[in-house]
Amino acid sequence: MRSVVCCIVAWFVLLQGELHAQTSYPEIKKIYENVDGTLSIDSYMQALKGMDARANELVRGIDDTQERGRATLLWHTYQRENIFRYWKAIGGRPADLQKLRPCQLSTDPDVPELELLSPEDLKNVLDWYFRVNKSATSYARMKECLYGIKSEKVRQAYAFGLLERELQVNGMSKDLEPVFEVFRCCMKNREIVERVNELEKMYTPVRENAIAPEIVLPDDKGNTFRLTDFQEKCVFICVWALDSVNGADELDTFAEAKKVNEKWGEGGIEFVNIAVGASEDMDKWRKILTEKKQTEWMINLFCDKTKSAFVKDYLIEALPRYIFVEIDGVLRSGWFISPANQSLFKQMFTKNVWFYKRVGI
Known part of the structure; x- marks a missing residue:
């Protein structure tokens, strides 16, 4: 008792x-x-x-x-x-x-x-630690967690979670490429290592400086668009969702990019928008193009999300997305900054202008 x-x-x-x-x-x-x-x-x-x-x-x-x-x-x-x-x-x-x-x-x-x-x-504890003490990039955060913190829980819940979020938001940059090997060296959980390998395989084809995967989609005039037909120009692409309530508003944001167009010289860049939806949405798509007058100077494409290879090839998940393809089909970024951030967009959008001018493009 x-x-x-x-x-x-x-x-x-x-x-x-x-x-x-x-x-x-x-x-x-x-x-x-x-x-x-x-x-x-x-x-x-x-x-x-x-x-x-x-x-x-x-x-x-x-x-x-x-x-x-x-x-x-x-x-x-x-x-x-x-x-x-x-x-x-x-x-x-x-x-x-x-x-x-x-x-x-x-x-x-x-x-x-x-x-x-x-x-x-x-996540909160480590986010604020890095924010105050390091102001570190995602790669530096992951590397410090993998090498400098003994907790396997940190590696799985924070470092791997950070890798997934970084890829979803920004894709695979040059700075991020080495992190996959760091995970393979430090992670004890084989399931996580296998998932890291899968992510590397998925994102490598759309990493910075890779040759952009081909895009073949119908336009609003009944023609077939092929990205490889535009290798002598830069191509700036807006991908937006037809089934989103405000998805078409992204076309207004996208149109802001043309204000920077004169810096590229005449005909130096093509503006392409890709509407992602179901096949039964094509009438809705054409109606939007009629209402949005700025689409008259864009190349307007439709992507059937259930059938097109574009969705899989470019890992299209969260929308809107911006894609920048440079001359010769080199992918500058599959996750480019939106024109809504005007000052940073202008800086990033024109960063190679002087190079093009030097080589006479």
Whole structure:
């Protein structure tokens, strides 16, 4: 009987500790929610000490050791986020971040408590660690996780997750190509390694500087478009979804790219839009082309998403997508920046203009 009572008491104490920990996490986060960008760095650092003291009281009140370790990691993450948001609020100058970095409560990401976190919390902890301490590229983040952190959970949940997201959003860049070998060297999970090999095989044909896979699609005039017929020009392509409510609005965004056209010289670039939909959507497609007057100077193509090789060859998933093919059919990017980001788009869109002029193109 006594042992049963002891077990019940122990269970109750543990439960109380866990409940306190669970209810403390949002309380800890709330401490760091507000950022006053009018404070001087010295005043902010003083205010941060007060926030840290309040959070420390909450964490120390957690009885269960594992839960306290988990809460501590999240506490330090909320603190890093606050530092980063304050830094952005005061102008985001590198020298200011150097002054603020020593305020961090911890800077070592290789701790055993990482294993206690959910995948979502794990992502947040490492995202904010890299954001404040490294400002690293996706490749550098993956490499540091694979080489510098012992946790296999980090490698699987964070590093591999980061690889998948990076490929989906930006495709395979030159900087990303070496990461596949790093995964093969460091990953213990053979299923993940096999998946990495599959991703490499999928994305290699549409990597930067590869010869762009052929595109063969019907246009709105009843002709057949072939990408290889345009190898003497650059080809800029917008891929948009017919079944999306605002999918056709992307044609208005795409038309903004023509404002940069004069920098390429007469006839130096072709603008092509590809509508992705089902075969029964062709009437809807033609109606949109009639309404969108700017499509008169574009090449307008239709892609049947269930039959066309284009969807598979270019890994068309999330739309819209922009594809840039340079002279001689070289793929600059299968995931090019949208003209909606005007300043960065103009810089990226025209980055090879002077090269073309030097060689007389």
